[in-house]
Amino acid sequence: MPEPTSTSLHPHTLQALAQIQRMDRRAFLRFGLAAAGVAAGAGLLAPGAAQAALPEGIKVMSAGEHAVFQRLLAVMLPTDGSALVPAAQIPVMQTLDAALLATMEPHILQGLKGGVRYFDDGPQARYGKRFTALGDAEAARFCDEWADSPELPQRALAMGLKKLVGLAYWAHPPTWAPLGYDGPVTRKWGLQSLGNAPLPQVSQAQPQ
Amino acid sequence: MTQKKIAIVPPHGLKLTQAADIKQRKLHLKADAVIVGSGAGGAIAAYELAAKGKSVVVLEAGPYVPSEKFTEMMAIAMGTLYQDHGGQSNADGDISILQGACVGGSTVVNAALCFRTPDYYLKLWAQEFGLSNLSPAVMAPYFDKVEANLKIRQNGPHETSIGAEMINAGLQKLGIPAGVARRNVKDCGLTGFCFAGCVSDRKQSMLVTYLPWAAAHGARIYADTRATRVLAEGGVARGIEAEVVDPASGRKKADLRVDAPIVVLAAGPVQTPLLLQKSQLANSSGQVGKNFACHPTLSLTAEFDDKVDDFHGAAHSLYVDKYTLPEEGGYLLLNAVQDPVEASFQVEPGTGKPYVSYMSRYRNTLRLITLIHDKNVGEVSWKDGAKHIRYTVDDADFEAMKAGLKTNARVLFAAGARRVHLPSSQALVMESPADIDRVIDGLKNQPARYRYTSFHPQGTCRMGADPAKTVVNPHGETHDVRNLYIADASLLPTSIGYNPSETVYALASYIADHINAAHPAAAQG
Numbered sequence: 079m080p081e082p083t084s085t086s087l088h089p090h091t092l093q094a095l096a097q098i099q100r101m102d103r104r105a106f107l108r109f110g111l112a113a114a115g116v117a118a119g120a121g122l123l124a125p126g127a128a129q130a131a132l133p134e135g136i137k138v139m140s141a142g143e144h145a146v147f148q149r150l151l152a153v154m155l156p157t158d159g160s161a162l163v164p165a166a167q168i169p170v171m172q173t174l175d176a177a178l179l180a181t182m183e184p185h186i187l188q189g190l191k192g193g194v195r196y197f198d199d200g201p202q203a204r205y206g207k208r209f210t211a212l213g214d215a216e217a218a219r220f221c222d223e224w225a226d227s228p229e230l231p232q233r234a235l236a237m238g239l240k241k242l243v244g245l246a247y248w249a250h251p252p253t254w255a256p257l258g259y260d261g262p263v264t265r266k267w268g269l270q271s272l273g274n275a276p277l278p279q280v281s282q283a284q285p286q
Numbered sequence: 287m288t289q290k291k292i293a294i295v296p297p298h299g300l301k302l303t304q305a306a307d308i309k310q311r312k313l314h315l316k317a318d319a320v321i322v323g324s325g326a327g328g329a330i331a332a333y334e335l336a337a338k339g340k341s342v343v344v345l346e347a348g349p350y351v352p353s354e355k356f357t358e359m360m361a362i363a364m365g366t367l368y369q370d371h372g373g374q375s376n377a378d379g380d381i382s383i384l385q386g387a388c389v390g391g392s393t394v395v396n397a398a399l400c401f402r403t404p405d406y407y408l409k410l411w412a413q414e415f416g417l418s419n420l421s422p423a424v425m426a427p428y429f430d431k432v433e434a435n436l437k438i439r440q441n442g443p444h445e446t447s448i449g450a451e452m453i454n455a456g457l458q459k460l461g462i463p464a465g466v467a468r469r470n471v472k473d474c475g476l477t478g479f480c481f482a483g484c485v486s487d488r489k490q491s492m493l494v495t496y497l498p499w500a501a502a503h504g505a506r507i508y509a510d511t512r513a514t515r516v517l518a519e520g521g522v523a524r525g526i527e528a529e530v531v532d533p534a535s536g537r538k539k540a541d542l543r544v545d546a547p548i549v550v551l552a553a554g555p556v557q558t559p560l561l562l563q564k565s566q567l568a569n570s571s572g573q574v575g576k577n578f579a580c581h582p583t584l585s586l587t588a589e590f591d592d593k594v595d596d597f598h599g600a601a602h603s604l605y606v607d608k609y610t611l612p613e614e615g616g617y618l619l620l621n622a623v624q625d626p627v628e629a630s631f632q633v634e635p636g637t638g639k640p641y642v643s644y645m646s647r648y649r650n651t652l653r654l655i656t657l658i659h660d661k662n663v664g665e666v667s668w669k670d671g672a673k674h675i676r677y678t679v680d681d682a683d684f685e686a687m688k689a690g691l692k693t694n695a696r697v698l699f700a701a702g703a704r705r706v707h708l709p710s711s712q713a714l715v716m717e718s719p720a721d722i723d724r725v726i727d728g729l730k731n732q733p734a735r736y737r738y739t740s741f742h743p744q745g746t747c748r749m750g751a752d753p754a755k756t757v758v759n760p761h762g763e764t765h766d767v768r769n770l771y772i773a774d775a776s777l778l779p780t781s782i783g784y785n786p787s788e789t790v791y792a793l794a795s796y797i798a799d800h801i802n803a804a805h806p807a808a809a810q811g
Binding site for chain 1 (some may be wrong): 295296297298300326354355357358359379380431434435437472473475477479485486488490494498499502513528593595597598625626627630631634636637638639641642643645648649662711713732733734735737
């Protein structure tokens with residue numbers, strides 16, 4: 079059943095990939111909390127800031143890593159023509175940087191950085207370009223090819239890096255409105271707390 | 287034994303000690319019993335022992351988060367209420383293993399779904415593990431008791447969700463019987479936010495039941511306090527060493543020692559074996575940490591032509607268990623509401639415009655979960671100073687998953703789905719029932735290929751009569767160390783294919799009764 083693990087990536091990169099895969103729920107917190115701080119402090123990205131080498135608020139990503147994540151965001155969330163909030167109006171990169179990368183264990187972060195480089199170099203063999211240099215259609219095709227790769231690290235990277243970027247976008251409540259999702263309701267609905275239950279009656283069962 | 291005055295249970299909140307309350311660098315407590323963990327097993331044991339007059343100390347590694355601080359945003363809930371902030375997984379990183387890690391444990395964040403342990407497994411455990419004491423007749427009063435105490439009852443007709451009603455219609459078309467959920471919920475508010483904690487205290491978690499009841503009987507509860515070693519001398523338990531950790535900084539604030547002649551471990555199926563391994567106790571069988579199972583789940587997401595808006599309602603309201611016993615297929619189907627953040631990574635529609643199109647139709651989707659009864663093939667251990675959960679889905683179990691996914695897809699199409707997405711790394715869609723066999727038969731059991739979630743780790747300190755093959759005896763005491771008990775899902779000798787919470791409630795009650803019978807009087811005070 080389990081296929082052999084590729085040795086083409088440093089073990090820390092594989093650990094980072096594992097961490098990305100399991101961050102589905104942990105990320106919610108970090109992204110949720112950091113998103114609020116980033117939105118309140120750094121403000122939204124101005125249109126065009128996406129092309130800047132390192133926008134304000136980015137402390138952990140290198141310029142090269144930022145370029146990869148920014149390119150991936152543009153490729154996976156082309157919101158033009160849809161009702162979704164344009165990614166440029168959400169501080170996705172700042173959220174990703176402050177909420178996840180800044181809190182990673184150093185060896186995990188280094189592994190992830192290696193994975194990002196590996197991902198960026200990935201299209202060289204087939205397309206003759208780095209990921210950041212691919213056109214939109216080529217970049218989307220590359221992501222889909224790796225998502226269905228026989229190589230475990232390629233599947234994990236395609237799935238994991240997209241999840242990272244996607245969470246940094248969807249964790250922002252303003253992105254929910256176009257979906258029709260109304261979020262928390264207990265207080266809105268006026269539900270009162272029932273509090274603690276009273277002490278129970280004397281126990282019925284006896285040990286046997 | 288000191289006779290204590292019974293306090294009145296306060297209307298809200300829980301009296302306890304947190305890291306912020308600790309001023310000393312060292313604390314040394316004495317008690318009749320020390321209990322590690324405040325979830326399903328620990329809270330019940332604490333109450334049952336305290337109610338018999340024993341002085342009890344409960345140590346909980348997680349923080350105390352009162353219900354008024356719950357936010358109904360999984361973003362916040364995962365960080366404050368879940369183990370590793372929701373990041374716990376198997377070593378491959380492709381199965382998210384979710385456990386509560388707060389005062390009240392997983393009972394705070396589960397969906398309150400309750401099943402009695404099937405007689406099938408009680409009989410199997412008797413035959414294969416010598417647990418003839420856990421007969422259906424013996425266990426029935428324990429199930430009765432916890433059901434009464436936790437208000438466990440079948441959902442009323444209104445306790446459902448839009449998605450559940452649609453799935454139910456599909457089941458009726460196929461002639462598959464639907465089960466109506468039984469939950470430990472009182473007057474459900476139908477918000478759908480069980481997994482983020484119940485703001486209005488309608489879910490009868492340990493936070494609003496057994497823990498305040500235990501405190502009313504004098505139990506002292508310490509949050510932010512991680513047990514680091516079980517103390518024993520001459521094969522007899524003596525107490526626990528622990529550290530109080532400031533949750534904000536992660537720094538140790540104090541060392542805490544509890545001397546107690548009764549020690550109960552209820553830290554859960556991951557932490558309990560790790561604590562025993564670190565303490566180098568109770569492992570003459572070599573089985574501590576082995577036999578890990580986790581009920582892996584995969585969700586299918588169905589798209590409909592019209593809006594569904596399956597956001598709120600009962601988090602779980604229906605299930606299909608026609609195929610749950612191993613001989614029938616080994617899988618359980620469960621409906622569940624889903625928020626958009628979780629929906630955003632459950633399937634892969636294709637990069638770019640296909641993804642935007644898919645998320646734009648989030649209102650038109652619902653999910654149906656397939657949960658499998660799995661083999662106990664995993665192991666929890668220490669590796670390079672960190673916990674290590676080695677578990678890959680067994681090939682035979684994967685075939686059960688495939689069978690479950692087929693039934694799942696048939697139900698969704700019968701409910702009117704336009705298409706059904708599989709939770710794979712690549713885009714994989716079934717456009718009609720004619721696609722089901724071809725697509726699902728083509729699935730291969732590969733790591734980092736599917737998006738698994740587990741809510742039910744279990745089995746790492748098996749209960750049984752044979753000290754060579756099991757860790758805990760039929761009454762919950764470890765074979766090797768007298769007066770050292772375990773009362774959590776670690777005990778389960780096999781996975782049971784159903785949500786195990788009520789099994790743990792009942793087993794903890796049973797074991798507490800045996801502790802009280804074995805220790806009719808204690809005198810630490």
